[in-house]
Amino acid sequence: MAEQLVCNGDQAIAYSWKQVNPDVVAAYPITPQTIIVENFSEFVANGEVSTEYVCAESEHSAMSICIGSSAAGARVATATASAGLAFMWEVLWIASAMRLPIVMSVANRALSGPINIHCDHSDAMGARDAGWVQLFGENVQEAYDDSLMSFKIAENMKVRLPVMNCIDGFIITHALEKFLPMEDDEVKRYVGEFKPIRPLLDWKNPTTYGPFTGTDYYFEHKYQIVEAMREAKNVVKDTLQEFGRLTGRKYDMIEGYHLEDADYVVMAIGSTAGTLRYVVDQLRAEGKKVGSLKLRLFRPFPSAEVAKALEGKKAVAIMDRAISMGSTGPMFPEVCASLYNSKDRPRLCNYIYGLGGRDVRPQELAGVFDQLINGTCKEMNFMGVRI
Structure with missing residues (x-):
């Protein structure tokens, strides 16, 4: 028993990586994810994993290394944040188009x-x-659990798409909490051996990755990702249920x-969901x-389940910690x-909140409920902004 x-x-995510022991980790440090790659690099230095750890010169390079490694047949992981993810933006699309389970x-x-x-x-x-595929965790336990499940989802033969395991910066990344890990051998059995599909290093069966595609096939490539995302929703649901049977969570x-x-x-995502339950009580x-x-x-968005x-x-507030x-x-x-x-259909109100890390206090969320009940919420609301 763990x-x-x-x-x-x-640290919980780095610990999950140690248990998975991926073939390659390529990353560039950026706050607030730096602790992930720092901790994991210690596992590498101590010989606790056999992972090839690559310190890239930028996030664009880190994702490019991950793409090349995954195409070659490796199980791959990385981490980033903010401008680092933005710097990767060009190659994020390549990872999904090449159907690489990063x-x-x-x-x-x-x-x-x-x-x-x-x-x-x-x-x-x-x-x-x-x-x-995008998962959002609420706390340290979910950060760990989602990290393990991300490998199962990405590598499922019906999906073969990259997965983001998203956690709130500082609120989850740097906050100390208790969590219950799985045993090392349980994790090994759970994620299983990596099964590459048409790896570049299989010289007996040569494959071309990333060629120029014109008007004749580009649309079909994108449609295949659409189909994979449709499959991913069912795979995510099955993966969550399987994980629950294994761990009780x-x-x-x-x-x-x-x-x-x-x-x-x-309605909210991330760490705010925990505060919401307190306010509801x-x-x-x-x-x-x-x-x-x-x-x-x-992503994929569970539309039918939400509906x-x-x-x-009578009324629903949708809390967005970002704005278009x-x-x-x-x-x-x-x-x-x-x-x-x-x-x-209920009345729907959008609340923009917490941009730049502004604290989300229980009394503010209680105020959102009051506005829903009183019918005073607008279609577009900015919670806590000074105007």
Whole structure:
């Protein structure tokens, strides 16, 4: 039986990598993910893993190394944040187009400018259309668990797409919490041996990766990613259920809290979901019929599940820790589209919050519920901004 450990989210991810022992890790340090690669480099130096660890000269190079290594037939992992993910942007699309099961942990951090090292989701949301599966964790335990499940999802033969394991910068990456790891041999059995598909180093069966594609086949390449994403949703659901049977920790693509009889719901991703549950408990003690909905999977977006969970509610607030300038937060239109065909649609309000790491306090979230109940929320709201 594994012993409970105390560490931060970055250390938990590094520990999961040690147990998986990937063939290649290529990375460039950037706050707040640096602890991941620092800790893992210690495992490499101490001989605790057999991983080829590559210190790249930039994040663009790190992802390029991961792409080359994965295409050659290696199990690959990396980590980044903020401007590092933005620097990778060009090659993120290549990783998905080449159907490479790369696992990347993203310590969510605001994008410049002005320069800011604290948490919001603008980095991951900026890459949401690049063909990567995106998981968002709430705490250190989920950071560890999602890291392990990311390998299973990415490497599934029905998917073969890269996966981002996203955790809130500093709030999860640097906060100490207790978590329960799996035993080393359990992890080995769980992730299994890596099965490369048409690796470049198989010289008896030569394969071309990344050639120029014109109008005759480009569309078909993209459609194959669409099909893989459709499969990925079912694979994610099955993976979460399998992991629950192994560990007793039950997860789902979306996780409702007191939704059954709730008239008013607030929806969020990441660490804010935990604060929301605390607020829901306080308000229900006052007799208010409120609930919360946590989204764990953002890509592929679980539209049918979200629609089923929210249909019939009176009003729903969608909390976005990022904004699309000139539009809304990125999660808001996804929820609107999910509910478009519902016969009993709730009123939907978008709340932009926590940009640049601004604290999210329980009383502010309670205020969101009050605005839903009183009908005073606008379609677009900015929580806590000084204007």
